[in-house]
Amino acid sequence: MKTVEAADGRRYLLVKRSSESSRVRDPETGEERFLPNEELTVVDDGPLETAAAGVPGAVRTLVTATHDDRALGLLVELDRRGATPVRTLLGDYDLCESDLLGILTEFRAAGLVTETEVAGHRGYALTDTGRQAVDRLS
Numbered sequence: 001m002k003t004v005e006a007a008d009g010r011r012y013l014l015v016k017r018s019s020e021s022s023r024v025r026d027p028e029t030g031e032e033r034f035l036p037n038e039e040l041t042v043v044d045d046g047p048l049e050t051a052a053a054g055v056p057g058a059v060r061t062l063v064t065a066t067h068d069d070r071a072l073g074l075l076v077e078l079d080r081r082g083a084t085p086v087r088t089l090l091g092d093y094d095l096c097e098s099d100l101l102g103i104l105t106e107f108r109a110a111g112l113v114t115e116t117e118v119a120g121h122r123g124y125a126l127t128d129t130g131r132q133a134v135d136r137l138s
Helices: 047-052 057-065 069-081 086-092 097-110 128-137
Strands: 002-006 011-017 021-025 032-036 040-042 113-118 121-126
Touching: 002 021, 002 047, 011 040, 011 047, 057 069, 057 097, 057 128, 069 097, 069 121, 069 128, 086 097, 086 121, 097 113, 121 128
Parallel strands: none
Antiparallel strands: 002 011, 002 040, 011 021, 021 032, 113 121
């Protein structure tokens, strides 16, 4: 399978090529259709990367930033609770300080959480991207 680009700039997965037209799949909708070969150009993007493009960006970010159930659960809890002080997160969940801060650092780098102040204490809250990603999962 290859990635092709149509004349309008949209990228598709090439399903089957015949002499005059090709059957292509839209990675976002899964819809297949035929397009004339002269309107298609093979591009360097791998087909798996093109297939992944059908997943909303916020969800792709969440999937690549969460390495286990604890990390995913932390995002879900921040969505449910809202901005939460670090002390509360340490007291309520089975994470040591270094594990918690490691996960939060990865989430910050991915743009899923932001550091904030909660009742005069350092805390964390989901960003818009983090909320969108968690909302798409539920």
